[in-house]
Amino acid sequence: MPTPKIETIIGRRALAAVLDGSTARTDRATAVRYLLQLLAEKAPGNSVEVRVPPFGAVQVVEGPRHTRGTPPNVVETDADTWIALATGAQSWAELYGQGLISASGVRADLSPLLPLRP
Template identity: 60%
Template sequence: MAKARIVPLVGEAAVRQALAGSDDRMIEATAVRYLLQMLADAAPGNTLEVRVPPHGAVQCVEGPGHTRGTPPNVIETDAATWLQLATGALSWADAVSAARVSASGTRADLTGLLPVAWRRDDLV
């Protein structure tokens, strides 16, 4: 069974509220999951796993995949950092140099995939 998708109206509103400083955990979770969903849509595949505990994780990027156990290419970060990365408030290089992300594996790099297009006007 496929995961339920977050519709743009709900996802975009959650991202805007999270960026405005909402401290509601459900809004943060929806914003994180929506931005992960947009990343997976933009870079389909299963070579890289992007994790934002405890809210969600996606597999993305074309290339060799894995079927069992821990994937060889993993990126993990916290919700605040993911929101900044995905919306362009923080660059991938700056996040890595500040140790705000954990990236392991030769394909664990989101350069060129960030920021994600998350607003309808970005998707046109």
């Protein structure tokens, strides 16, 4: 069963709360999932898996689809890093250089798709 779509107003409210300093798990989870949803809408596809444990994961970017096991193109980071990256508070190069983004595979560089504009 697909994950229900987060309504724009709810996603923006949660993101604003996190950016204003909320530490509520529900705000953080909703903000992360909302930003992952925006990425999936911006770059639909199945060639890169973006993981932000424990809150969510999406498959994005057109290209070869994987069917079993670990996908060949994976991006993984924590919630705070994902929010900073997706909102443009920090750049891909900066966060990747600090070791806060794990990216493997030839399609795993998401910098052309970021930041997202909620």
